[in-house]
Amino acid sequence: MAKTIPVFSKTSSAIGLIALVLLPHSGQAVEPTGPSAPVHLEIVSATATSRLACQLVLAHFVTQDIKPIPAGGETAIALERDLDDGTLIYRHDGGRRMAVENILCGLATNWRATRADLNLAALRAGQHARLRIICEAPKALSCRAVGRPE
Numbered sequence: 001m002a003k004t005i006p007v008f009s010k011t012s013s014a015i016g017l018i019a020l021v022l023l024p025h026s027g028q029a030v031e032p033t034g035p036s037a038p039v040h041l042e043i044v045s046a047t048a049t050s051r052l053a054c055q056l057v058l059a060h061f062v063t064q065d066i067k068p069i070p071a072g073g074e075t076a077i078a079l080e081r082d083l084d085d086g087t088l089i090y091r092h093d094g095g096r097r098m099a100v101e102n103i104l105c106g107l108a109t110n111w112r113a114t115r116a117d118l119n120l121a122a123l124r125a126g127q128h129a130r131l132r133i134i135c136e137a138p139k140a141l142s143c144r145a146v147g148r149p150e
Helices: 010-022 108-114
Strands: 036-045 052-058 062-069 074-082 088-091 097-107 128-136 142-149
Touching (some): 036 052, 036 062, 052 108
Parallel strands (some): 036 128
Antiparallel strands (some): 052 097, 088 097
């Protein structure tokens, strides 16, 4: 019979729990609090017939669906950019400020297979205060950013 070897000893588990307690904010999710500036994101569906489904992926595994974008339509999202580190911030339901990890868009009819991660680097870096991302789907969805200087 094989001997079971514990992955963590009682000592390392206790140390991990103590470290968690000593971490700032006791491991709780905290809203960004630094100075920020407004930024504006536009997502354009340049698809001929398909609606786009987009989703904000926020910090702490929170997601927020964006209203579907009809073929040929667009939507605008107001965000903030943290002036210290470039983190993009979305005001989640109830006004809570949440860090934006990424934004995923895909064809509504086959979102999982067609989704694309939107490139928000220009907003994060402060290169643009406004960014327009145009999503096309000749075969697979592709999205490109078109920014405007601050």
